[in-house]
Every structure is written in structure tokens, then in C-alpha cells.
């Protein structure tokens with residue numbers, strides 16, 4: 001992290017309940033309130049006090065490394081999370097514990113969510129979209145997860161994703177079928193309407209305003225039902241068999257490529273791996289980091305460079321570096337997340353086999 005001062009004047013009061021929240025920044029009054037020294041660089045930190053609510057805060061309050069013992073790990077871990085390593089491998093590389101990596105991954109995931117929400121287009125979408133489901137699992141192969149992803153057909157920009165729990169299907173031995181029945185008796189069965197509901201929620205978030213949309217998908221039977229739930233959209237739905245050759249001429253190439261890159265970049269989504277996600281919540285954090293990296297950092301073409309998917313989708317004019325993405329902390333009360341993404345932010349995504357939720361209940365470090 002940079003040791004340079006973050007700002008000339010603090011941008012806003014960090015207190016969620018401060019009466020100055022609704023006022024223009026120019027009217028907000030604050031005073032300098034000394035400084036403190038700390039072990040990690042930058043060593044001298046300026047403190048402030050809000051004149052409206054009296055809350056003390058510092059320059060550090062506005063850094064993404066707020067309250068971290070090893071702030072220097074945040075940017076390298078962002079790269080490592082999309083560098084196809086398991087948490088323990090990453091931890092060994094940085095002489096940290098796997099819990100430290102998990103904690104940083106969760107923070108990076110939350111930051112990535114807010115970052116994407118501030119930049120993603122909320123109006124008319126000017127390109128055809130591709131939608132597909134990426135299958136993985138949490139805890140064990142008895143608990144498959146389907147990640148529904150929407151990608152721009154021309155830009156390859158990832159507009160967002162939601163997820164559904166699935167019932168284990170496919171070829172199973174008699175013993176495996178018996179085990180599935182036992183688990184379903186004890187932990188319940190996933191909602192069979194989840195795919196339809198989550199795809200509808202995703203498209204409603206990606207295209208919140210009335211508009212015409214061209215959507216390319218495979219022949220999944222839940223998609224037409226999901227589209228019927230979206231009265232505000234005029235969708236031209238084009239389907240293609242999932243058995244079609246997955247070349248660059250395939251209309252679903254953008255989302256097929258994203259699927260490949262997710263498995264290439266994230267150790268937890270590889271087949272036959274021991275680095276699979278034990279909790280879906282953790283997989284969501286990693287996937288949000290991946291979405292931001294893929295859309296804003298990675299070049300559209302590694303060979304030619306020149307532009308990122310976000311630049312092609314006219315979301316921004318230049319490539320974002322990881323350091324720039326992490327330059328300033330974002331607050332969940334200044335960026336409003338859509339309802340379907342809020343549970344992932346607050347750590348409320350359940351895993352059937354693990355009763356205890358690791359909800360994110362920090363009072364200040366949110």
C-alpha cells in the first residue's frame with residue numbers, strides 16, 4: 001500500500017448514522033485532531049473529528065487496509081486469488097496463516113462488490129448479452145452450486161452473477177443415492193425453482209430500466225420461465241445447444257471463455273481438486289474478485305493489450321490497476337448494493353452442512 005497521504009481533506013464522515021450524511025460534502029465540517037504513530041507504513045497517521053457527530057477517524061479509516069495487521073498483503077493477495085492457488089498455498093508464500101488469507105479474501109470480495117456496483121452501467125445496455133451457468137460445488141460433491149453469469153457478447157464485460165444451490169444429479173452409484181437421500185433428510189433439499197428465480201433477479205439487476213435486450217443462452221428450460229418474470233424487459237431470446245462447438249464463432253463464446261477463465265484462475269473451481277470451497281460464501285468472495293479483475297484489469301486480448309472488457313463496454317476510459325482499485329475504501333452505506341448481492345456482502349450466504357454462519361458483523365471495519 002502507498003505511504004503517500006491519501007487526501008487533502010477527508011471526503012465524508014465515515015459514521016453511518018452521522019447527521020451530515022445527507023448534506024453536500026461542502027457543508028460538512030471537520031477538524032484535525034492530532035495524529036498517531038503505528039508500526040506499519042505509513043507510520044504517521046493524521047486524525048480528524050467530525051463536527052456534526054463527534055466521531056473521531058483518521059486517514060487510515062479511508063484506506064482499504066483499515067485495521068489490518070499486514071496491510072502490505074492486500075494487493076498481492078488480490079493477484080494470488082486469481083492466480084489459481086489454494087488458500088494454504090497463498091498463505092505459505094506470504095508466511096501468513098490460511099485464516100489471514102481467508103480474512104483478506106473476504107475483505108477483497110466485499111470491496112470488489114462495491115467497486116463493481118459504483119462502475120457498472122445502470123441504464124441501457126448497448127450490446128447483446130450472453131447468460132450461462134457455471135457449475136461447481138461447496139463442502140462436498142453432494143452440494144452442487146450453479147453460478148449464473150451475464151457477460152457482454154462483444155465486450156466480454158461481466159455485468160454480474162447470482163447463484164443457485166442444486167440437487168446432486170448425474171450418474172451415481174446405489175450407495176451415493178442412499179447417501180444423498182440421508183443428507184436430504186437431515187439438511188433439506190434445495191429449492192427446485194432457484195435457477196428460475198435467481199436468473200430473473202440477475203437480469204433485473206443488470207437491466208433495471210425498461211429496454212429491449214438480446215439474450216443468448218443454452219437451451220436450459222428454466223430460462224424462458226425466468227424471462228416471463230421480467231415484465232419491464234423486451235427480450236429477444238436466442239438459444240443454442242450446449243453441445244455446439246465452443247469456438248470463437250459460437251454466439252456464447254464470451255460466456256464460455258469466462259467459464260474457462262474462472263476454472264483457469266481459481267483453484268477452487270477446478271475439477272477433482274482438494275482446494276474446492278468449503279463454504280459458498282468464500283467462493284462468492286473469490287468470484288467477485290475475479291469479476292473485477294476480469295472486467296477492469298485483464299486485457300481483452302493478452303497479445304494485443306490496448307483495452308479491457310470494461311473499456312470495450314464504455315464503462316471506463318482506461319485500464320484499472322489493482323493498486324488503483326484498492327486505493328480508497330468504499331463504504332456499504334454510500335454504495336447501495338442490489339438486494340440479491342447484499343447477503344454475499346454481509347457474509348449471510350448459508351452452507352447446509354455448516355450450521356454456523358460467519359456473518360460479517362464488524363461495527364467499524366465494514
Ligand SMILES: [Zn+2]
Nearest residue numbers: 013018050053
Ligand atoms: Zn459525522
